[in-house]
Amino acid sequence: EAGVAQSPRYKIIEKRQSVAFWCNPISGHATLYWYQQILGQGPKLLIQFQNNGVVDDSQLPKDRFSAERLKGVDSTLKIQPAKLEDSAVYLCASSLSLGLAPFAYNEQFFGPGTRLTVL
Amino acid sequence: DQQVKQNSPSLSVQEGRISILNCDYTNSMFDYFLWYKKYPAEGPTFLISISSIKDKNEDGRFTVFLNKSAKHLSLHIVPSQPGDSAVYFCAASMRVETSGSRLTFGEGTQLTVNP
Numbered sequence A: 001e002a003g004v005a006q007s008p009r010y011k012i013i014e015k016r017q018s019v020a021f022w023c024n025p026i027s028g029h030a031t032l033y034w035y036q037q038i039l040g041q042g043p044k045l046l047i048q049f050q051n052n053g054v055v056d057d058s059q060l061p062k063d064r065f066s067a068e069r070l071k072g073v074d075s076t077l078k079i080q081p082a083k084l085e086d087s088a089v090y091l092c093a094s095s096l097s098l099g100l101a102p103f104a105y106n107e108q109f110f111g112p113g114t115r116l117t118v119l
Numbered sequence B: 001d002q003q004v005k006q007n008s009p010s011l012s013v014q015e016g017r018i019s020i021l022n023c024d025y026t027n028s029m030f031d032y033f034l035w036y037k038k039y040p041a042e043g044p045t046f047l048i049s050i051s052s053i054k055d056k057n058e059d060g061r062f063t064v065f066l067n068k069s070a071k072h073l074s075l076h077i078v079p080s081q082p083g084d085s086a087v088y089f090c091a092a093s094m095r096v097e098t099s100g101s102r103l104t105f106g107e108g109t110q111l112t113v114n115p
Helices: none
Strands: A005-007 A010-013 A019-024 A031-037 A044-050 A053-056 A067-068 A075-079 A088-095 A114-118 B012-016 B019-025 B030-038 B045-051 B056-059 B061-068 B072-078 B088-094 B102-107 B109-114
Touching: A005 A088, A010 A019, A019 A067, A019 A114, A031 A075, A044 A067, A044 A075, A044 B102, A075 A088, B019 B030, B019 B109, B030 B061, B030 B072, B030 B102, B045 B056, B045 B061, B045 B072, B056 B088, B072 B088
Parallel strands: A010 A114, B012 B109
Antiparallel strands: A005 A019, A019 A075, A031 A044, A031 A088, A044 A053, A067 A075, A088 A114, B019 B072, B030 B045, B030 B088, B056 B061, B061 B072, B088 B102, B088 B109
């Protein structure tokens, strides 16, 4: 079974430029997540999709970040315009479903990430 | 507001000995806890988990202990092997009405197992 695919793996841009990242989740996984991992910190959830709908974007800086999952499969995360503090690894993850049962958890499978450097 | 904290950025142990990685949390609403392992240039991979209604879960060489009163969990690796060298993230899950659950990660601990 193929894992979560992400591209590009590395990106270097100047501040105020735009950038986009792509993610293809594991086949059949309805839930897709984008995380930001700044150096020395753990991953932080930016946005979560269930099929093609957003179910959690409370931690997404909406003035510059946007994401879509139009057909409920692959997804794109965009930053426009980028700031120096956006330098981080952007991780995409997917899971079978939301995992609504109490005291249970639906495992998230992570892609390799895209390392963004903003100069 | 750091709700999940791993106070040790790094840990070095000898092969064959026990590795103990620690994690503290502040939010009583967390109901599930996980450990993820991350190698360089790869995404985190799930290692082991524990529900908040349990105090121990064991899987081979890996055991996770949960002390709810202290809001503390730990991961024990026995015996440690050089291939265990990686960054270990503690994560806690909380129920969210609209999205099912949300994971909050600690900062990670770099484990180095020396041959």
